[in-house]
Each structure stands twice: as structure tokens, then as C-alpha cells.
Amino acid sequence: MAKDVKPTRKNLMAIEDRIELSERGHDTLEQKRDGLIMEFMDILDQAQDVRSDMADDYETAQRKIDMARAMEGDVAVRGAAAALKEHPEITTQSKNIMGVVVPQIESSKVKKSLDERGYGLLGSSARIDEAADAYEELLESVILAAEVETAMKKMLEEIETTKRRVNALEFTLLPQLYENQEYIEQKLEEQEREEIFRLKKIKAKKEEEEAKEEAEAEAAAAAAAVEEPEAAD
Amino acid sequence: MSAAGSSNPEFVVARVRARRGQLYGDEEYRKLVRMTPAEIARFMEESSYETEVNALGSRHGGVDLIEYALNANLAKQFEGILDWSEGSLYDLIARYLRKFDAWNVKTVIRGVYTGASQEAIEVDLIRAGEFDDRRIRRLLEADSIEAVVEALEDTIYGEPLRAAYAEFEESDVLVPLENAVDRAFYERLLENLPGGEPIRQYEAFLKAEVDFRNATNALRLARSGAEIDPAEYFIEGGELFTRDTLARLARNVDELVEYIAESQYADELGPALRELEEVDSLIAFEHATDAALLAYGDRLGTIHPVSVTPVISYILAKERETENIRAIARGKEAGLSADEIESELVIT
Numbered sequence: 001m002a003k004d005v006k007p008t009r010k011n012l013m014a015i016e017d018r019i020e021l022s023e024r025g026h027d028t029l030e031q032k033r034d035g036l037i038m039e040f041m042d043i044l045d046q047a048q049d050v051r052s053d054m055a056d057d058y059e060t061a062q063r064k065i066d067m068a069r070a071m072e073g074d075v076a077v078r079g080a081a082a083a084l085k086e087h088p089e090i091t092t093q094s095k096n097i098m099g100v101v102v103p104q105i106e107s108s109k110v111k112k113s114l115d116e117r118g119y120g121l122l123g124s125s126a127r128i129d130e131a132a133d134a135y136e137e138l139l140e141s142v143i144l145a146a147e148v149e150t151a152m153k154k155m156l157e158e159i160e161t162t163k164r165r166v167n168a169l170e171f172t173l174l175p176q177l178y179e180n181q182e183y184i185e186q187k188l189e190e191q192e193r194e195e196i197f198r199l200k201k202i203k204a205k206k207e208e209e210e211a212k213e214e215a216e217a218e219a220a221a222a223a224a225a226v227e228e229p230e231a232a233d
Numbered sequence: 234m235s236a237a238g239s240s241n242p243e244f245v246v247a248r249v250r251a252r253r254g255q256l257y258g259d260e261e262y263r264k265l266v267r268m269t270p271a272e273i274a275r276f277m278e279e280s281s282y283e284t285e286v287n288a289l290g291s292r293h294g295g296v297d298l299i300e301y302a303l304n305a306n307l308a309k310q311f312e313g314i315l316d317w318s319e320g321s322l323y324d325l326i327a328r329y330l331r332k333f334d335a336w337n338v339k340t341v342i343r344g345v346y347t348g349a350s351q352e353a354i355e356v357d358l359i360r361a362g363e364f365d366d367r368r369i370r371r372l373l374e375a376d377s378i379e380a381v382v383e384a385l386e387d388t389i390y391g392e393p394l395r396a397a398y399a400e401f402e403e404s405d406v407l408v409p410l411e412n413a414v415d416r417a418f419y420e421r422l423l424e425n426l427p428g429g430e431p432i433r434q435y436e437a438f439l440k441a442e443v444d445f446r447n448a449t450n451a452l453r454l455a456r457s458g459a460e461i462d463p464a465e466y467f468i469e470g471g472e473l474f475t476r477d478t479l480a481r482l483a484r485n486v487d488e489l490v491e492y493i494a495e496s497q498y499a500d501e502l503g504p505a506l507r508e509l510e511e512v513d514s515l516i517a518f519e520h521a522t523d524a525a526l527l528a529y530g531d532r533l534g535t536i537h538p539v540s541v542t543p544v545i546s547y548i549l550a551k552e553r554e555t556e557n558i559r560a561i562a563r564g565k566e567a568g569l570s571a572d573e574i575e576s577e578l579v580i581t
Contacts, residue, residue, distance in 0.1 A: 066567030068559040075357045082347045083407045113459035120411025126515035
């Protein structure tokens with residue numbers, strides 16, 4: 001990997017910038033991951049309560065409708081259900097938990113009063129009222145559970161994504177950048193050492209040549225001095 | 234056969250006594266609560282329900298077969314009683330059995346309202362009332378609520394339904410129509426009763442039924458906290474409440490409970506009222522009113538042996554048998570224990 005990088009000072013500076021940015025990103029993502037986990041734990045507690053309530057409500061509702069079907073007859077229960085006009089409605093909005101968009105479900109027309117259920121009061125019984133009450137409560141629990149569990153699922157997905165990013169930075173990108181940085185630094189140091197060595201060599205050679213030239217000059221000067229008196233003679 | 238002619242209680246009571254002997258007793262109930270739904274159907278097939286179980290066996294199965302066979306047998310028995318009865322006896326019996334006409338009218342209205350098929354509506358009818366096949370056919374052929382109201386024009390439900398139809402059209406909710414049908418039934422229950430001691434006994438029973446219905450509805454309203462005028466749900470004819478008393482008491486559960494606990498029904502309903510304070514449910518109260526009515530019915534059967542009262546007593550016992558067998562079968566289907574089912578049965 002590191003060999004793909006050109007060991008230049010410019011690249012080293014770019015890598016150092018990327019390391020700084022990645023370290024900052026890593027810290028931020030780690031904080032986000034920890035925050036999400038804390039939020040998730042709160043939602044998990046809430047989800048466990050909601051699920052347990054929903055299981056209880058389901059059991060109660062099932063028991064009430066079984067009793068209503070047993071005592072009033074299946075036909076009477078189906079008839080009372082058929083009289084319902086206004087069906088429950090839900091609307092979804094969204095809210096933001098640490099950057100995660102989770103749904104917020106608003107329900108309407110779930111809980112109904114006696115005169116809103118459609119069946120006549122004079123010819124029906126309290127068993128049917130109680131079964132209807134229990135199912136209305138169950139429906140509210142289901143809607144709440146849908147909201148909380150969807151939020152939990154989205155948080156979990158976001159935690160996974162953030163964790164993957166943190167791990168990618170921590171175990172892949174940063175080590176790779178450090179390796180590249182080290183490689184370039186080593187290469188640059190090596191180049192520097194070579195340069196120094198080369199300069200020293202040049203300098204030595206130059207000095208040697210200068211010394212040689214000087215010696216030659218001195219020799220030439222000495223030879224000239226010997227020749228001049230002879231000519232005068 | 235009809236309200237014309239002289240009354241024939243001797244003839245009817247003799248036949249009713251024979252039929253009463255075929256009703257299930259404690260021993261049969263003890264066996265039934267330990268059977269599976271399939272075994273219950275088999276047990277019924279080997280008793281007085283044979284014809285209905287065999288006739289319906291190819292169309293229904295499981296607990297549905299039991300319920301439809303029970304309803305069909307109930308209808309056959311009561312239709313027979315009306316066929317045998319003549320004169321004032323017919324009128325006295327028919328006024329109680331009209332509750333099944335009210336049931337059928339409500340079933341047809343609900344079916345038309347939800348767009349159910351004619352066959353689906355027909356299977357849920359209990360032909361134990363006064364309506365003949367022609368009337369039932371007209372009701373089943375009605376393709377709108379207005380057509381149902383028109384088909385009932387010449388019955389006791391015609392006028393009240395016509396009046397409630399405008400409210401239904403405005404709100405598109407069945408409550409006014411269903412209440413009009415039930416009110417028409419209850420208000421004619423005690424209308425123009427002839428004199429005589431047996432009739433007085435019968436009247437006392439009908440008044441108790443109206444009182445219990447008023448008390449149950451008042452408790453339902455009081456506990457629901459809904460913004461409903463309780464006087465709208467008052468049924469005339471009982472002795473326990475007047476319209477004003479009911480309107481006042483239905484706004485406060487405690488006062489209402491105290492009022493019923495101090496009434497003439499204190500012995501029958503007292504324990505259930507105490508339970509009402511402990512458990513947040515009206516079921517025990519309804520159970521107590523059912524048991525009290527059945528006890529009244531049993532007494533009716535013994536005081537005046539040749540009158541309308543033994544016939545009414547049989548009708549109540551037969552209804553109770555139907556409800557008990559259905560409760561056992563449905564309870565078994567839902568996985569309730571034998572003890573739980575037994576606690577729901579009303580047997581005297």
C-alpha cells in the first residue's frame with residue numbers, strides 16, 4: 001500500500017492533514033456511537049416495558065373476547081364489531097434523536113366512548129363493552145410498540161453504521177495513513193541522508209581537485225622560477 | 234298459532250313439560266365441561282340436537298357447528314311453542330319471543346350496513362320470533378337500510394325505526410336504529426297485559442328483566458364516563474327506576490350501586506354489587522342478573538301449573554341451556570379450564 005504513495009514532502013503534508021482530520025472524525029464518531037448507545041439503552045428499557053405491556057394487553061383482550069364469544073355468542077360479537085363506523089387512524093411524524101430520524105406515531109379514534117362504537121346500548125352487554133375496551137387498549141399498545149420498536153431498530157442501524165465507520169477509521173484508514181506517513185518520512189530521511197552523503201562526496205572531490213590544482217600550480221610556479229635565472233645568465 | 238281465539242294453556246303446557254324433560258341437567262353439564270368441542274358436538278348429536286347437528290354438519294365445523302346447531306334448535310323449539318299457542322297465550326309468549334325478531338332486525342341492519350352477502354346474514358339469524366319466512370325473506374332481500382325500514386313498516390319496529398332513520402342518515406352510525414329496535418321490544422313487553430294472578434307473576438318477571446336491563450345499562454354508562462344522556466337509554470315499565478332517578482344516578486357509580494343495593498333486588502344482586510367495587514368489571518353483575526332471572530323463571534314454572542308461566546319458565550331454561558352449552562364449547566376452544574367454565578355457567 002505504502003509503496004503506491006510518492007514519497008514527496010507535499011504528499012507527507014497531505015497525509016498529515018488527512019490524519020488530523022481522520023483522528024478528529026474518529027473521536028467525534030466515537031462520541032456519537034457512545035451517545036447513541038446510551039439513547040438506545042433508554043429506548044431498549046422503554047421497548048421492553050412497552051412489549052411486556054402489549055403482551056399483557058393482548059392476553060387480557062384475548063381473554064375478554066373469548067369470554068364475550070362464549071357468553072354472548074360469536075354472532076353477537078361479530079355483529080357488534082360490524083356496527084363500527086369510525087375506524088382508528090394513525091398519522092406519522094418524525095423526530096430527531098442524535099441525528100437519527102425516528103417516527104412519531106399519533107393515533108386517533110382508537111379509544112371510543114359507548115356511543116361511538118356503533119352498536120346499540122339497550123340490546124348489548126357489558127361483556128362486549130369490556131372486550132371492545134380491552135382491544136382498544138391493545139391497539140394503543142401496538143401503536144406505541146410500533147413507534148418505540150421502529151425507533152429502536154433505526155437507532156440500532158445507526159449504531160452499527162457508526163461502529164463500522166469508527167472501526168474503519170481506527171483499524172484501516174488511520175493505520176494506513178500512519179504507515180504512509182512513516183514510509184514517506186523514512187524515504188525523505190533516506191533521500192536527505194543520500195543528499196548529504198552526495199554533497200560530502202562532491203565536496204571531498206572538489207577539495208581533492210582544488211588541492212591537486214594547487215599542487216600543480218605550485219609545481220608550475222617552482223618550475224618557472226628555476227627557468228628565469230638561467231635565461232638571465 | 235295466532236292471537237285470535239281462546240287461550241289453550243293446557244295443551245301448550247303439556248307439550249312444554251315433555252320438552253323440559255329433554256333439557257340438560259347438572260350431570261350432563263358436568264360431562265360437557267370435560268369434553269373437547271368435537272366430543273360436545275357428538276354428545277349433542279346423540280341427544281335432542283341430532284337433527285340440527287346433522288343438517289348443519291356439512292356447512293359448519295367445530296364450535297361454529299355447535300353454536301349454529303344450538304341456535305337452530307332454539308328457533309325450532311320456540312317456533313313450535315308459538316305454533317301451538319292461541320289467543321291471549323300466544324300474545325303473552327310472542328311478546329317475550331319478539332326479542333329474537335329484534336335480534337334478526339339488528340343482524341340484517343348490520344349486514345346491510347357492512348355490505349355482507351345475503352347468505353352470510355341469513356346464517357346468523359335466529360328464527361325463534363314472530364316473523365314468518367316471507368318477512369325474513371323480504372328483510373334479507375333488502376339492499377339498503379331504508380329498504381329494511383320499509384320491510385318492517387307494519388310491525389312494532391316500523392314507527393320507531395322510521396323515526397330513528399333520520400338520525401341514522403345524519404350520523405351514519407347504527408346506534409339510533411339499534412336502540413329503536415330494542416326499545417320497541419322492551420316497551421311492548423309490558424304493554425296492555427291482561428289481569429289474573431299468573432299474569433301478575435309473569436309481569437313481575439318482565440319488570441325484573443326491565444329493571445335489570447336498566448340497572449346494567451346505567452352502570453355501563455356511569456362507568457364509561459361518556460357524555461351520554463342516561464334518560465335516552467331508560468326503558469319504561471320497570472319498578473326500580475323512573476326516568477329522572479336513572480338520569481340522576483347514572484352520573485355517579487357509588488350512588489347508583491348504593492341505590493340498587495338498597496332496592497328490592499338487594500338479596501339477588503348484593504354480592505355482585507360488592508364484587509363490582511372490588512373488581513373493575515360488570516361481568517359478575519350481569520351474571521348475577523342472569524341467575525336472578527333464571528331463579529324467577531324457575532319459580533314461575535311451579536306456582537301456576539296451567540298458565541303462561543310454565544311456558545315462559547321453559548323458554549328461559551331453554552335459552553339458558555343454549556347459552557351454557559355455547560359457553561362450554563367456546564370456553565373449551567379458548568383453552569379455559571373446567572373450573573373457569575363452570576364459574577361462568579348459570580345453572581339453578
